[in-house]
Amino acid sequence: MRALTEARGVSLAALSAMLGRNAAYLHQFVTRGSPRSLAADDRRRLADFFGIDEAELGAEPPRNAFPLPRLDVAASAGPGSLIDNETLLGTAAIDTALARHLGLHAGKAVIVRVRGDSMEPGLVDGDLIVVDQAKTRPDAQGGVFVVRIDGAVMVKRVRAGRGALVVTSDNVAAPPPPPGPVEVIGRVVWLMRAPR
Structure with missing residues (x-):
């Protein structure tokens, strides 16, 4: 938590206020271990703020879960973004039954973030998508690919x-x-998205 706050240039007190808690809430959590674990809602808001997986803040993965690495790569839905490296941000999980339905295999699927608007309305800026790296051969029907x-x-x-x-965008204005x-x-x- 200290490294995250230093990297972002925010204080534990400011983050506590963001959560609607007293100014000492996160300081006590970090220095004294009180509370022993963050409340689920607080953990989720902090993970969103820092752009990390909740597991890094102590969340337990669901028991019946299929882990997916979340990479620090944005698949541009605009003019494209260059990748210097693919840094692991953390691990998210989906239900094992869903992973089986999608035909996912361990080590062959990742989560990346969409950037830009060229795939609207289906995909919008900020969406998280699951990419099956085992499927790399588009057919004549096609599909959405990274x-x-x-x-x-x-x-x-x-x-x-x-x-x-043949590569196209869904947004005709792109x-x-x-x-x-x-x-x-x-x-x-x-597509991993909260309802809009």
Whole structure:
């Protein structure tokens, strides 16, 4: 918690106030272990604030859960973003039955964040998507995939065309994807979004 607050330049007192608690709430948690664990609502709000998984703040994963690494990669739904590296932010989990229904296999699926508006209305800026890295061959019907074009990672609709992949955006107002060879990273199989 100390490292997180230092990196963000915020105080424990300010975060306590954000949670609607007294100014000493998080200071006592960090220094004295009181309370022993953060309330679920407080933990969720802090995890959202820091952009980390709740498990890093002491949340127990659900018993019947399929773990998914959450990477510090934004799949641009705009002009594309360059990736220097793929840093693990933490691990999230989905129900095992859902993972089985989606056909996910351990080590072959990740969670990434969408950036931009070129895939609206289906995907909007800030959405978290589950990407199945085992599915890298679009057919003629196509689907939504995370791709890399000229070093930029983006989420686009991709289908197999005559001798090449056809890459498009869902938002008709979006500029066309850049030219270049398309590397398919994986298929988007699930959208993790709170109702809007």
